Amino acid sequence: MHDIPTDTSFLEMMDILNEMLIEKGEEPVTFDHDCREGICGMCSLYVNGHPHGPATGATTCQLYMRRFKDGDTITVEPWRSAAFPVIKDLMVNRNAFDQIQQAGGYVSFQTGGAQDANAIPISKEAADEAMDSATCIGCGACVAACKNGSAMLFLSAKVSQFALLPQGKAEAKRRVKAMLAKMDELGFGNCTNTGACAAECPKNIKLSNIARLNREFLCAKCSD
Amino acid sequence: MWLTNSSVGRKVVMSVTGLFLVLFVTFHALMNAVAIISFEAYDAICEFLGANWYAVLGTLVLAGGFAIHIIYAFWLTLQNRKARGNNRYAVTTKPKDVEWASQNMLVLGIIVCCFLILHLVQFWAKMQLPELMGEHIMRGQDYLQATFSQWWVLPVYLIGFAALWFHISHGFWSAFQTLGTANDKWIPRWQCISKWWASIVFILFAVEAIYFTLHFTGVINC
Ligand code: HEM
Ligand code: SF4
Ligand code: FES
Numbered sequence: 001m002h003d004i005p006t007d008t009s010f011l012e013m014m015d016i017l018n019e020m021l022i023e024k025g026e027e028p029v030t031f032d033h034d035c036r037e038g039i040c041g042m043c044s045l046y047v048n049g050h051p052h053g054p055a056t057g058a059t060t061c062q063l064y065m066r067r068f069k070d071g072d073t074i075t076v077e078p079w080r081s082a083a084f085p086v087i088k089d090l091m092v093n094r095n096a097f098d099q100i101q102q103a104g105g106y107v108s109f110q111t112g113g114a115q116d117a118n119a120i121p122i123s124k125e126a127a128d129e130a131m132d133s134a135t136c137i138g139c140g141a142c143v144a145a146c147k148n149g150s151a152m153l154f155l156s157a158k159v160s161q162f163a164l165l166p167q168g169k170a171e172a173k174r175r176v177k178a179m180l181a182k183m184d185e186l187g188f189g190n191c192t193n194t195g196a197c198a199a200e201c202p203k204n205i206k207l208s209n210i211a212r213l214n215r216e217f218l219c220a221k222c223s224d
Numbered sequence: 225m226w227l228t229n230s231s232v233g234r235k236v237v238m239s240v241t242g243l244f245l246v247l248f249v250t251f252h253a254l255m256n257a258v259a260i261i262s263f264e265a266y267d268a269i270c271e272f273l274g275a276n277w278y279a280v281l282g283t284l285v286l287a288g289g290f291a292i293h294i295i296y297a298f299w300l301t302l303q304n305r306k307a308r309g310n311n312r313y314a315v316t317t318k319p320k321d322v323e324w325a326s327q328n329m330l331v332l333g334i335i336v337c338c339f340l341i342l343h344l345v346q347f348w349a350k351m352q353l354p355e356l357m358g359e360h361i362m363r364g365q366d367y368l369q370a371t372f373s374q375w376w377v378l379p380v381y382l383i384g385f386a387a388l389w390f391h392i393s394h395g396f397w398s399a400f401q402t403l404g405t406a407n408d409k410w411i412p413r414w415q416c417i418s419k420w421w422a423s424i425v426f427i428l429f430a431v432e433a434i435y436f437t438l439h440f441t442g443v444i445n446c
Contacts, residue, residue, distance in 0.1 A: 046313060048315055048317075049313065049315035049316050049317035050317060075314055075315045077313055077314060077315070080308075080309055080311040080312070080313055081307065081308060081309055082306060082307050082308065082309035083307065086311075145319075146308075147304070147308060147327055148304035148307060148308060149304065149307030149308040149309065150231075150304070150307065152231075180230060180231070180232060181230065183231070184229070184230055184231050187306070187307055188231075188307055189231075189303060189304035189306075189307030189308060190231040190234055190235055190300045190303055190304055190307075191231070191235065191402075192235075192300075192304070192326060192329060192398065193326060193394075193397075193398040193401050193402065194322050194323070194326040194327055195319075195321050195322050195323075195326070196318075196319055196322050198321070199319030199320075199321045199322060200319060206408060207401070207411060208406065208407045208408045208411055210401065211401050211404050211405070211406040211407060211411070212404070212407070213232075214232050214235075214236075214401075214402060214403065214404040215404030215405075216404075217230075217232045217404075218232070218236070218403070218404055221226055221233075
C-alpha cells in the first residue's frame, strides 16, 4: 500500500486497503472491530507476531501506522487457536469466552431498596486490584499468544474481579468451579505459566491473577 | 475426580510431583557430595540405601512420582497441542519476559528422562536391583569408578544436568504459581529462588561428576 499517513490507525489502514480492493473489484478483507477505542476487544488481529501488534498495553485499534517504517512488510493474521475457529479471513469466533462468562461471570443481587454505597467497607488495595482485573476486555489475545491455547489469564481476570470484592464472595466457590469447568469443556489448554499472555495483554492483566484463580479453585475444592 | 478432569487439578498433580522430584534431586546431589569428602562414608550410604525395606519403599514412592509426572507431562502436552490447533502463525515472536525453558518443558523432560535411564542402567541396575535378587554386590565407590573412568560419561552427564537446570529453573516457580502460593511480590521471588536452586543443584552434580572423572581416570590423585 502507498501513502498511508503516519497518524492513520491500523484499522483505518485496513479500511483504506479494503476500499482499494473494492475499487479494483476484488473482495475486501474481513476483520472484526467495533468501538475503535480499546474497550470492546473486537479488533483481534495478530500483527507481525504479536496479538494487537507491537505496541504494549494497547489494542489493534489503538495502534498507529507511525509504529512501522516506510516500506515495511506487515503480516496480519487471525488468532490461531482451536477454541477460536476462523470465520473468514481475520475474523474468528470468540463465542467460547461468552460461554465461560455465562457459566458464572456475574453476581446475583437481591431485589429491594439499594443500600448506601459505603455500607460495605472495601479496602483501597482490594478495590484497585479488582478494578485492574475488571479492565480485561475479553479480546482473546492471551489465548492467541499462548502456545497451549490456554484461556487462564482471561478466566483469572474474570474470577479475580469478583473474588476480591465482598459482593462477589457469596458465589465465589460456585463461580470458580463452573467457569473453570466450562473453560476446560470448550477445549482450551492447560496453563504452563509461560507468561506470554500477560506480556501480550493489551490491558496489562497480571500473571498473579492466575495464582489467585488457582487459589480460589483449590479452596473451593477443599471445602466441597 | 478433579485431579484428572480439571485443568487446574492436572496442573496440581504436575506441580506436586515436580516439587517432590526437586526435593529428591537435591538430596541426591547432597548425598553424592559425601563421596568427594570420603569414599568410605559414601560406601556406607550406598549400603544404607541398599536392599533395606525403607530404601525399597523409598524407591517405589520415587518411581511412582516419576511415573505420574511423566504420564501427566505427555497427557498435558498432548491436550495443549490440541488446544493450540493445527494452524501455525506465519510470524512468531517470543516476548522477552517468556523463559525459553517454559516453552520447552517436555523436550527438556525427555532429555532428563533419557539421562535417567542411562544413569539407572549404570548404577541402580548394578546396585539395588541385584542386591534385591540376593546377589553379592561391590562397594558404592566401585560403581563410581566403573562409570566415571570412561571419558564419554562426563559430557553426557553434563548435558543431562544442563537440561535439568533449565527444567527446574522454570518448573520450581511454576509449581508455586500453580499451587496458588504466589502474588505480585512472590512471583519474582520464586523466580529468583528457582534460578538459585537449579544452579546449586547443577553445580553440585557437575562438580561431583568432574571430580569423579578426574579421580578415576587418574588425572588427579586426591
Ligand atoms: C528429576 C526430574 C524432574 C524434576 C525435578 C521435574 C520437576 C518439574 C517441576 C517442578 C515442574 C513444574 C510443575 C508446574 O508447572 O506446576 C515440572 C513440569 C514439567 N515436567 Fe518435570 N521434572 C522432572 C522430570 C521430568 C520428565 C522426565 C519429564 C518428561 C518426560 C518432565 C516433563 C515435564 C513437563 C512437560 C512439565 C510442564 C508441565 C506443565 O507445566 O504443565 N519432567 N517438572
Ligand atoms: S486477559 Fe488481556 S488478553 Fe486476555 S482477554 Fe482479557 S484483555 Fe484480552
Ligand atoms: S475495536 Fe474495540 S477494542 Fe479495538
